[in-house]
């Protein structure tokens with residue numbers, strides 16, 4: 001059994017959905033937040049006589065609450081919560097079989113790339129990587145074996161924007177599944193199912209959880225047959241989200257909209273500060289009119305988010321020096337928490353991608369990625385200033 005919240009609070013606006021979407025007081029005592037049902041199994045009155053839950057891999061009430069919230073905020077019908085973002089991607093790939101082909105973006109999240117190339121290629125699935133801001137490039141890769149198009153937008157860490165609606169026209173024309181990794185934008189900024197995607201995927205570890213305290217993944221779909229297939233895989237493979245992590249993620253989602261608003265404001269201020277800085281060579285942020293996909297970003301997204309990449313003048317070692325000098329920005333992998341983080345993709349998140357491949361997509365040795373948090377922006381700019389001088 002998975003989360004079907006069809007009848008539940010579907011007409012709310014987004015900020016109300018983050019708090020109430022698919023939620024209801026607990027049946028036992030009216031607890032407003034769902035209890036952490038830390039149980040593996042459930043008493044049955046007679047064989048098969050249960051109250052909707054029989055074993056926590058198949059379903060758990062705390063997880064159901066999270067799954068309903070996920071479905072709600074993404075304007076879907078069915079949500080599924082996994083042990084990590086990669087477990088969610090893994091479930092989508094298990095829809096495929098040997099000989100099938102997947103088309104994806106050239107500057108894909110490093111972990112997704114590793115799962116595609118190092119795991120699923122061994123099972124006979126082929127992956128092609130193209131620059132997806134060029135829809136014709138995608139179409140030229142489609143053949144009779146193509147089954148899935150995997151989109152990530154904004155891309156990580158180059159902040160390219162892919163036109164979800166334009167890609168969905170193509171996938172519908174050719175009868176392909178379209179999955180969108182919505183981790184960076186979150187449904188606050190863009191809702192891929194409304195733009196024609198079939199599957200939305202999240203690393204809820206990032207903005208949805210928002211507090212850097214869980215590793216969780218999610219999938220949301222509209223279509224029942226597709227939900228049935230994915231739910232079968234979730235239960236059969238078993239990489240489910242535990243009750244404690246479900247609770248924490250749900251708590252995070254309740255403030256998603258206020259956090260995202262501040263991430264966007266701080267992100268804009270820092271992007272502009274960096275752009276004007278004499279020691280900076282390049283800044284990647286989709287809010288700039290000079291960004292090659294700015295128009296699409298403006299049409300598709302409600303704001304430009306808190307993720308920024310930049311290239312300081314200098315080389316690998318200069319970039320390392322800068323990230324080591326930062327005091328408020330923590331040098332760490334991951335993103336999307338309330339605290340600001342800085343990362344060096346070439347040695348951290350993208351180290352698993354060969355240098356040649358990496359540089360083709362712009363991930364040069366000096367590139368630094370910021371996940372701008374929700375601190376006072378003056379403090380963040382002061383921190384960057386001292387690190388750059």
Ligand SMILES: *Cc1c(COP(=O)(O)O)cnc(C)c1O
Nearest residue numbers: 084085086109181183203205216
């Ligand atoms: C982190 C991340 C993932 C993987 O999620 P995990 O929760 O770490 O397994 C996938 N896609 C993007 C864009 C990410 O940032």
